Amino acid sequence: MKKLLLLFTLALAFGLTANAQFGKLNAKHLDAVKKTAKAFTLTDAEIAQYCQEYIDWMDKNNPVCETTDEGPKRKGFADRLAKIVESIPASERKSLDIKAYFVVDQNAFACANGSIRVFAGLMELMTDDEILGIIGHEIGHIVNKDSKDAFKKALLTSALKDAVGSTGGTAAALTDSQLGELGEALAGAQFSQKAEYAADDYGYELLKKCGKDAKSMASGLRVIQKLQDDAGIDKSKMRQLFSTHPESGKRADKLDQKYAKE
Helix, strand or coil, rough: HHHHHHHHHHHHHHHHHHHHHHCCCCHHHHHHHHHHHHHHHCHHHHHHHHHHHHHHHHHHHEEEECCCCCCCCHHHHHHHHHHHHCCCHHHHHCEEEEEEECCCCEEEEEEEEEEEEEEEEHHHHCCCHHHHHHHHHHHHHHHHHHHHHHHHHHCCCCHHHHHHEEEECCCCCCCCCHHHHHHHHHCCCCCCHHHHHHHHHHHHHHHCCCCCCCCHHHHHHHHHHHHHHHHCCCCHHHHCCCCCCCHHHHHHHHHHHHHHCC
């Protein structure tokens, strides 16, 4: 953070000097710089507010499976996911909002505010325990602050950095187009190898905590590896789970080694 603020200070100084040479400051440019500085110092409450705004937008633009749905397929996915989530200790799941999207994509994602969404296309390919492991992986990203860091980085990309600001302690609302841009930025988010392994371990340990076979974390990753292998150069499939996170197979091997030692 100190390095980022130092670089920002230097950039601001050079920017003011350059504009001063022309006799006056560019007010629009200065306003954008101020908003970028604000983005560096967003509070946890503001990030949570942006996360909630984003997940509300996602839920509005994707069919959410509910246990009250009349359609048997949508209700089936909702009932199945509810059963999987029930195995998570109450103390841990009370802060989570986990739902399924009735879409064919094989994906899952988490927001820093505890919202996790699992796509029906992925549920069709995995067992209950594998899905629980993937949910645990996403919880790991939340607990380890990876999701928060990725969300904050996405807020700073492109035009979004000009929209992020605060008035009276309340985060500025984002438009539909800005929320869509945020979704694209998050879809391309990449976690470090260290973060991925840590999230895998979290999912592995959650399976054990829930009384399930911890090996399901590795088998779930192999399902993902197969999806990646099958996708090849087919760009229409590149929205699949962890398409930007390589080496799912190697991560699965590492979990198998851990399993064997235990």
